[in-house]
Amino acid sequence: MSAHPPRSPLTRLEQEDTTLSTSLVTRDGTVATVTLNRPDRRNALNETLKAALLEALTDVGTDETVRAVVLAAEGQAFCVGQDLAEHADRLSADGPAAAFETVPNHYAPIVEALATMPKPVVAAVNGTCVGAGLGLALACDLRVFAEDATLGTAFTGIGLTCDSGLSATLTRSVGESRARELVLLGKTFTPADAVGWGIAGQIVPRADVHATAARLAADFAAGPTVAFAESKQLIAGALDRSFAATLRAEAEAQDRCGATSDHRDAVNAFIRKSRPTFTGR
Structure with missing residues (x-):
């Protein structure tokens, strides 16, 4: 501990x-x-x-x-x-x-x-x-x-x-x-x-x-905690939004995830065929 x-x-x-x-x-x-x-x-x-x-x-x-x-x-x-x-x-x-x-x-x-x-x-x-x-x-x-x-x-x-x-x-x-x-x-x-x-x-x-x-x-x-948080929020509101609103919410959430070093580093790790390390940032 x-x-x-x-x-x-x-x-x-x-x-x-x-x-x-x-x-x-x-x-x-x-x-x-x-x-x-x-x-x-x-x-x-x-x-x-x-x-x-x-x-x-x-x-x-x-x-x-x-x-x-x-x-x-x-x-x-x-x-x-x-x-x-x-x-x-x-x-x-x-x-x-x-x-x-x-x-x-x-x-x-x-x-x-x-x-x-x-x-x-x-x-x-x-x-x-x-x-x-x-x-x-x-x-x-x-x-x-x-x-x-x-x-x-x-x-x-x-x-x-x-x-x-x-x-x-x-x-x-x-x-x-x-x-x-x-x-x-x-x-x-x-x-x-x-x-x-x-x-x-x-x-x-x-x-x-x-x-x-x-x-x-x-x-x-050990995972991409920003992506987890965004996913939780999208799923929680999914049944209360129109489909069009869901598409907009997903696009906005992807923009936020896409700006993280976790995303950038994970893409580079994929290209290198190595395991990504997520920092939550």
Whole structure:
């Protein structure tokens, strides 16, 4: 495990133990791993964890020395969604309006940080992943699933509907009809189901989840990160643009990629029949 530069935002994060008591940020070269660290509660999302997670994702997203990110979790579960004990207390003490402030204040910015981060993000789904936990996983670019993980939407089981962007990310992954079924019935499903339906991801033994995700992120970190960022942005907006607008957006993105030293050096490497080295510039 290599140390990161002393002025990196991650240094401040890792040193603030009180802030990050439930979320850990570690570095291995240019890969940052953000780990949900509340295993005794199956990484249920309470106020402390949500605030720490949002801060961690914001910092790694803006840290130019980070070129790829892994979202991981300690324990036997990836994330079971909202901490319902805390939610019940908030409902009782402050009422529904206050209890649901967490949706725009925490869940929305967390998944936006994941989905719009200008670098690849890999979710290491090591176990149960339901509700907002599934929303976190689907906001990432790729997923590595433990073969025995349990997935599900879970919201209607407690009389709620989607948050964490799930109505969009799930629908885009599996189609409208399947998304209706998964949300309305609320039944759990397997990683094999998920991949078969279009939720892209690798399925590996539970013991291999973190290592597989780390290797995938390391491959991304060694790649053309400007091109990755432009590709993410194009794909994210593809369904909302006209075809003509897409062609214009692609041309503009190609101009930006074409101006990078990564592109120039990769073309020269191709001509020389050698392997390119990408620097992210």
